[in-house]
Amino acid sequence: MNSDTRLGASSTAMPGDGIRISGSNGNSASIGVYNADRREASSMRYVAVADLLPMEATGYAVSARQIHLATSASTASENETIPAIITREELARELRTLEQKYDMPSEAFYTLWQAGQAPAHGIDALRWAALWEAWRERYLI
Amino acid sequence: MALIQEPSIGKYASRMKGLLYTHLKPIAVATKGPRSIPAHDQTTLEYGITFCDNSILQGIETLMEKRDSVETTRYGYEYQRPSGFFFFYEMEQAPQPPGNRDSPIDAAAQIRKPYCHLHVGAQKESTDRLDGLPPELREHDGPHYGTFRVSLDYVLVVIIVNYTKRTLKFQTSPS
Numbered sequence A: 001m002n003s004d005t006r007l008g009a010s011s012t013a014m015p016g017d018g019i020r021i022s023g024s025n026g027n028s029a030s031i032g033v034y035n036a037d038r039r040e041a042s043s044m045r046y047v048a049v050a051d052l053l054p055m056e057a058t059g060y061a062v063s064a065r066q067i068h069l070a071t072s073a074s075t076a077s078e079n080e081t082i083p084a085i086i087t088r089e090e091l092a093r094e095l096r097t098l099e100q101k102y103d104m105p106s107e108a109f110y111t112l113w114q115a116g117q118a119p120a121h122g123i124d125a126l127r128w129a130a131l132w133e134a135w136r137e138r139y140l141i
Numbered sequence B: 001m002a003l004i005q006e007p008s009i010g011k012y013a014s015r016m017k018g019l020l021y022t023h024l025k026p027i028a029v030a031t032k033g034p035r036s037i038p039a040h041d042q043t044t045l046e047y048g049i050t051f052c053d054n055s056i057l058q059g060i061e062t063l064m065e066k067r068d069s070v071e072t073t074r075y076g077y078e079y080q081r082p083s084g085f086f087f088f089y090e091m092e093q094a095p096q097p098p099g100n101r102d103s104p105i106d107a108a109a110q111i112r113k114p115y116c117h118l119h120v121g122a123q124k125e126s127t128d129r130l131d132g133l134p135p136e137l138r139e140h141d142g143p144h145y146g147t148f149r150v151s152l153d154y155v156l157v158v159i160i161v162n163y164t165k166r167t168l169k170f171q172t173s174p175s
Helices: A005-009 A046-051 A065-071 A088-102 A106-114 A122-136 B010-025 B103-114 B126-128 B152-163
Strands: A010-013 A017-020 A029-032 B028-038 B043-051 B058-065 B070-078 B084-093 B116-122
Touching: A088 A122, A106 A122, A106 B126, A122 B043, A122 B058, A122 B070, A122 B084, B010 B028, B010 B043, B010 B058, B010 B152, B058 B084, B058 B152, B070 B152
Parallel strands: none
Antiparallel strands: A010 A017, A017 A029, B028 B043, B043 B058, B058 B070, B070 B084, B084 B116
8 A cells, every 4th residue: 555545643722832733543742843832842742743744564654642552651650661772892993093083092082072162063072072081970980 | 942852862762763763764775873873971873874866964962961960062963965965954063152242253253153144055076076165155165054953854854855755746836
């Protein structure tokens, strides 16, 4: 089945509160990002993402309720993941790679980064800072 | 207000895995992570998704567990199109002190680099082959456009609504 036909989602402008997106199954999720009073995406929840997507197995959009049951911490205490943890070797290797790429020791980068003057930008800068913080605190030893 | 609804980083990571590996499956061809970089009282989660149009989202979030809640202290979400175009939502470190509210210098500093901001541009590899591209669109050289605080969910919706229209066929009707 073509994904165009199986989703059937539509979005409707809601005065003052951004867009409301409805899945083909009738469930809906409010996207509150345009709420000028709150200025935060506080009501933007995972259900909104899932409602936009077709589901391969059933051919229907995933309902908010299904996602909530499947992934919410509030419904399943055992539903907790320990993500893969970076190893000390990976940490050292990735720090070395960044130091070579930007021709700068990590400590110097971190000082500059805290002052908003780092030569690295984007994901690289955030990763480098996180890697250095882990290394500096010898957390993984 | 916290954007993360889960009471622990483990439960947040669990929901993230559900999103990345199950719910994005129709539009993703590869997923990496989340991988954790722990340090003292914080954990950084990083992950990546390659979508079926070869665009890529890389995310990194530094999280701290408070009592029954998780607080994001920094984040970065970088979405790259095969054309070289990218956008990058970022919140880095602590907010700048507000300074003197009557000072135009302090106000300018806040505007120049807002706490939560967005970069839009083209990656260096692309700008090198695109003649006439304005320099402010090169990598992260352009302005920091202030935004509200965003989340992975929000960024995914931005991508889905803007770049998967053909697949998902949205219809927007007037109010």
